[in-house]
Each structure stands twice: as structure tokens, then as C-alpha cells.
Amino acid sequence: MYYSIAIDGPAGAGKSTIAKEIAKKIHFIYVDTGAMYRAIALYFLREGIDGHDTERISEECPKIRVTLGYDGEGRQQVFLNGENVTPFIRTEEVGKMASLTAAIPAVRAALLDLQRDMARTSNILMDGRDIGTNVLPDASLKIYLTASSAVRAKRRFDELKAKGTDCDFAQIERDIIERDKQDMEREIAPLKKAEDAVLVDSSELSIDEVVDKVIAEYNKIILPE
Incomplete structure (x- = not known):
């Protein structure tokens, strides 16, 4: 159990x-879900996508892969399409974009299954x-x-x-x-x-x-x- x-x-x-x-x-195991949403938000910012453009954001979601890993000292690292973006996701700009886009169903769906799978296999x-x-x-x-x-x-x-x-x-x-x-x-x-x-x-x-x-x-x- x-x-x-x-x-x-x-x-x-x-x-x-x-x-x-x-x-x-x-x-x-600690799972920082906010960091996962921030990674997706960083993708949108880099692509110059308007946070209110729900249609464009939904189209882009299948291109985004967010995964978690750990460094040699056990600190969680966040990867966006294979790139470690941990140093880039804590800005105010990324935080605002994350809050805005986290309300979009396609964004939530992209992470929900991954998060629930973690809970089924670990404490x-x-x-x-x-x-x-x-x-x-x-x-x-x-x-x-x-x-x-x-x-x-x-x-x-x-x-x-x-x-x-x-x-x-x-x-x-x-x-x-x-x-x-x-x-x-x-x-x-x-x-x-x-x-x-x-x-x-x-x-x-x-x-x-x-x-x-x-x-x-x-x-x-x-x-x-």
C-alpha cells in the first residue's frame, strides 16, 4: 500500500x-506540480504564444513533454522536451503564464495522467x-x-x-x-x-x-x- x-x-x-x-x-518522493506547469508555461513564452490563445495552446500541448528527474544530491529537476529547465522556471513572468494557462483543459490533461501514475507506484x-x-x-x-x-x-x-x-x-x-x-x-x-x-x-x-x-x-x- x-x-x-x-x-x-x-x-x-x-x-x-x-x-x-x-x-x-x-x-x-516529492512532486512539485507547480514546476511542471511552469515548464509548460516556459514553452509557451519561448514560442511567443499568447496565454489567452486557448486554441493555439491546445494545438501545442501534444508537442510538449514534461518529465521529472533528480540530480546527484537528490534535488528534483524538471525537463522540458529533454532539456533541464529547472534554472529558468522561477521568474515572475513564467509564474504569471503558468497561472493563466493552468486553467486550460488541454494543459491540465497533459500532466494529470503522469501525476496520478506517480501516486499509484510510490509514496x-x-x-x-x-x-x-x-x-x-x-x-x-x-x-x-x-x-x-x-x-x-x-x-x-x-x-x-x-x-x-x-x-x-x-x-x-x-x-x-x-x-x-x-x-x-x-x-x-x-x-x-x-x-x-x-x-x-x-x-x-x-x-x-x-x-x-x-x-x-x-x-x-x-x-x-
């Missing part, structure tokens, strides 16, 4: 950071926007990880500043709020908390505190009283 953990939540809530730490501690931890509600509705544990828009903007601001990138805090928060709206209002698999998901607000919690909280929920499943 394999276990699966689904972590959903808005942009900047710390899903990837938290998920990687948990997966490492409980020896699960996995998957994070994204609709894992517990759509991708893995029967996940062993569902977490909805959130934080205030101000806290999420501050985290992103600090991250960009650390990289030497000039940025504006107010604009970052506006972008986050707009992305939340876009993700929550899309017709296909919108961002929302699954009915049976455990809500975790990380606004005033450290990474370690969130990790411990989620692992405690997982232990309730595998070590019932």
Missing part, C-alpha cells in the same frame, strides 16, 4: 519549501493548487497551507532581494492578490480547500513548526490510536 499527501494553497504560502522538508523526513507528497480536490481526491492526507497576502509578499520580496533583484513590495502583494483571484476563479479545477483537508496557516509559524504540524497529521493516519 502506498501513501499520498496532497498540499494545496495559494502562491507564496511556502508549499514547496514545506513539502520538500516533509518528504525528506518521511522518505516520500508521494505532491503540492499545487488542486491536488486534494482534483489530482489526488483520494489522497491519504490533504493539507491546505495558506498565509496572509502581506506575509507571502514579504517572503517573496526577501527572496528577490537576496538574489539582488530590484523589486517593489506593494507591487508584489498586488500581483499575489491578483494571482489568488485568478487561481480561485478559474473554471477548471480552481484553487480551494478540499472538504477533508486540514487547514494550516503559516503566517506566524516557522518552517519547522509547519513541518512538524503536517507530520503530526500524517502520523495520525499511519499510527492510529
Whole structure:
């Protein structure tokens, strides 16, 4: 029997950071679904495709192959048609395109089967926007990880500043709020908390505190009283 953990939540809530730490501690395979959507978004940007051009995007999807691999230190790498695009998918531009195009049925279909197959063959931890509600509705544990828009903007601001990138805090928060709206209002698999998901607000919690909280929920499943 394999276990699966689904972590959903808005942009900047710390899903990837938290998920990687948990997966490492409980020896699960971590699947960054957001990175997979970002890889597809990068393809569209490189091809000069308008993110609103649903017809063109649907035509291009059969040409796109996204796969996951791991480097020598166990870090997940994302491949787009055989090219390791891990260093290129974390820009704001790619993130906005990913949020826009993830709502298109052809894009979601291109990744859905791959993601579900992973859950059938391994103990996995998957994070994204609709894992517990759509991708893995029967996940062993569902977490909805959130934080205030101000806290999420501050985290992103600090991250960009650390990289030497000039940025504006107010604009970052506006972008986050707009992305939340876009993700929550899309017709296909919108961002929302699954009915049976455990809500975790990380606004005033450290990474370690969130990790411990989620692992405690997982232990309730595998070590019932």
C-alpha cells in the first residue's frame, strides 16, 4: 500500500519549501506540480504564444513533454522536451503564464495522467493548487497551507532581494492578490480547500513548526490510536 499527501494553497504560502522538508523526513518522493506547469508555461513564452490563445495552446500541448528527474544530491529537476529547465522556471513572468494557462483543459490533461501514475507506484507528497480536490481526491492526507497576502509578499520580496533583484513590495502583494483571484476563479479545477483537508496557516509559524504540524497529521493516519 502506498501513501499520498496532497498540499494545496495559494502562491507564496511556502508549499514547496514545506513539502520538500516533509518528504525528506518521511522518505516520500516529492512532486512539485507547480514546476511542471511552469515548464509548460516556459514553452509557451519561448514560442511567443499568447496565454489567452486557448486554441493555439491546445494545438501545442501534444508537442510538449514534461518529465521529472533528480540530480546527484537528490534535488528534483524538471525537463522540458529533454532539456533541464529547472534554472529558468522561477521568474515572475513564467509564474504569471503558468497561472493563466493552468486553467486550460488541454494543459491540465497533459500532466494529470503522469501525476496520478506517480501516486499509484510510490509514496508521494505532491503540492499545487488542486491536488486534494482534483489530482489526488483520494489522497491519504490533504493539507491546505495558506498565509496572509502581506506575509507571502514579504517572503517573496526577501527572496528577490537576496538574489539582488530590484523589486517593489506593494507591487508584489498586488500581483499575489491578483494571482489568488485568478487561481480561485478559474473554471477548471480552481484553487480551494478540499472538504477533508486540514487547514494550516503559516503566517506566524516557522518552517519547522509547519513541518512538524503536517507530520503530526500524517502520523495520525499511519499510527492510529
